[in-house]
Amino acid sequence: MxxxxxxxxxxxxSKKAIEKAMDAYKARFADYSPRFDWTGDDxxxxxxxxxxxxLNGNIVVRDQKVDVDMHVPxxxxxxxxKAMDVIEExxxxxxxxxxxxxxG
Numbered sequence: 765m766x767x768x769x770x771x772x773x774x775x776x777x778s779k780k781a782i783e784k785a786m787d788a789y790k791a792r793f794a795d796y797s798p799r800f801d802w803t804g805d806d807x808x809x810x811x812x813x814x815x816x817x818x819l820n821g822n823i824v825v826r827d828q829k830v831d832v833d834m835h836v837p838x839x840x841x842x843x844x845x846k847a848m849d850v851i852e853e854x855x856x857x858x859x860x861x862x863x864x865x866x867x868g
Contacts, residue, residue: 769830771859778825781862785854
């Protein structure tokens with residue numbers, strides 16, 4: 765499932781917001797073993813476990829936007845929308861903090 769989140773931020777500030785969002789996600793959902801790693805200047809990979817199944821995806825940061833592509837096995841697609849909602853919620857929270865200059 766591909767999804768684009770409008771950030772309104774330049775690439776560097778978007779990357780910083782993504783890092784903060786993923787750190788918050790890791791703390792909030794530690795039971796799901798979330799991981800996030802940058803694989804390039806503008807790309808990252810994430811994964812987490814849900815119901816004993818590892819779900820993963822990619823993030824591509826662009827000016828003003830972040831593209832999220834999550835790979836979910838057929839049997840778990842019912843949870844895909846919820847997972848994407850949680851990711852978008854965390855990203856938008858940290859994007860707003862970035863816009864207010866609160867990333868530190």
